[in-house]
Amino acid sequence: MKKTHILFASALTLMATGALAEDTFKFAMIDPFSGPAAMVTERIENVLRYSVDEVNAAGGINGQQIEILTFDNKMSAQETAIQAQKAIDAGARILQTSVSSSNTFALVDFVNKHNRRNPDDQVIVFDGASHDPAITGEKCSYYSFSWVLDADMKTAGLAHYLTERTDITKVYLLNAEGSSGQTTRQSVIEMVGEARPDIEWVGDDTHPLQKITDFTPYIAKIKASGAQAVITSDWGADLALVLKAAGEGGLEAEWFTYFSTGPGAPTAMAQSGLDGKVYSIFDGDAGIDSAELHAFEAGYREKTGQSASAFPGDTSAIRALTQAAQKAGSNEVHDLIAALEGIEFQTVYGAPAHSRADDHQIITQMAVSKFVDVPEGTLDEEGTGWGWENVAIVPADVITLPTTCEMKRP
Structure with a gap:
């Protein structure tokens, strides 16, 4: 009899645990948790979890705690679709991918098909950092x-x-x-070329994504070209290695980068002595004068020893989701999408932002900053003693471009 009671109690415990798990709002990360890009994913996960912990500590969304699930897509578009199905089977309502636009395209395509086939089991895609304009342009989706x-x-x-x-x-x-790198290259040629027709393009190189281990030959070509500046959309290990090679090669050119706030790049820049030579063209950075940003950074750095401001997509996603859930009074997918369209919130940089209803693209300001040896007590990066010095804030209206999205709504 005692054994029967024990078994019955165990069954009740398992049932209660299952009920508790189902009571959470599941948010899936589908990104490369292995391979060269894993260091980027690790930072994204840390920022996301920190942002979610803040929301959960305040009661969650409509009484539900947000639960983060992780799935390794191995930097593969095909694997992204496979892991997306696993995430949905695990109960995820939001699927986020951040590393590589090709993976984001694959996820959006998969979710569009899934939602058509499963009207009672629909999910939302969050793009955390893919950077490609097509995500909210020709590939835009009501569900993304x-x-x-x-x-x-x-x-x-x-x-x-x-x-x-x-x-x-x-x-x-x-x-x-790849799509992101080549799309950026073309937009630079067109937009910078139009704004500065006097600029001479003295070189134009394309390299394999996340496969080069020594960029010395590229630096030699840049040096020989007489370039005063380099514009690159490289990220992760690629950017860290190319900046390391630039410092070691004595290249005097300035660098205008889109992802130098990311992991590894600050250390490479500091070790190579590229003081004031690398500029960040980004949503923002820790050099922005914002009390709210510095408070968030201080808390995050105390917990993780890392910088959070390099990944604003995570903080913005969670802030927008929290406000949308409150506005909708519901955590159901259809209600959340309706509330997310046009939702207004404040970014981690202390700037006003909103999600444009026409294409679901965040609209906010951006920053231009340079990486320098900072005074003691200033927010530095990766324990280097070097950090970001803001040189310009570009208002949202300057960078808000017409949308090419032709959204199909249910």
Whole structure:
């Protein structure tokens, strides 16, 4: 009899545990948790979890705690679709991918098909950092939202800034293979070229994505070209290695980058002595004068020893989701989508932002900052003693471009 009671109690415990698990609002990360890009995913996960912990500590969304699930897509578009199905089977309502636009495209395509076939089991895609304008342009979807400025918006900001840098007349382009790198390259040629027709493109190189281990030959070509500046959309290990090679090669050119706030790049820049030579063209950074940003950074750094401001897509996604759930009074997918369209919130940088209803693209300001040896007590990056010094804030209206989205709504 006692054994029967024990078995019955165990069954009740399992049932209660299952009920508790179902009571959470599941948010799935589908990104490369293995391979060279894993260091980027790790930071994204940490920022996401920190943002979610803040919301959960305040009661969650409509009484539900947000639960983060992780799935390794191994940097593969095909694997992204496989893991998306696993995430949905595990009960995820939001599927987020951040690393590589090709993976984001694959996820959006998969979810569009899934939602058509399963009207009672629909999910939402969050783009945390893919950067490609097509996500909210030709590939836009009613079920997908992007929480970072896209490459065209950032390039518009760069072009605006370079109108004041008439000392730069010779520029070298360096970008990776793949949709994001090549889309950025083209937008730079068009937008910067239009804003600064006097600029001479003295080089234009494309390299394999996340496969080069020594960028010395590329640096030699840039040096020989006489370039005063390099514009690159490289990220992760690629960017860290190319900046390391630039420092070691004694390249004097300035670098205008889209992802130098990410992991590994600050250490490479500091070790190579690239003081004031690397500029970040990004949503923002820890050098922005914002009390709210510094408070968030201080708390995050105390817990993780890392910088959070390099991944604003995570904080913006969770802030927008929290406010949308409150506005809708519901955690159901259809209600959340309706509330997310046009939702207004404040980014981690202390800037007003909203999700444009026409294409689900975040609209907010951007920053231009340079990496320098900072005074003691200033927010630095990766324990280097170096950090970001903001040189320009580009208003949202300067970088807000017309949408090409032709959204199909249910």
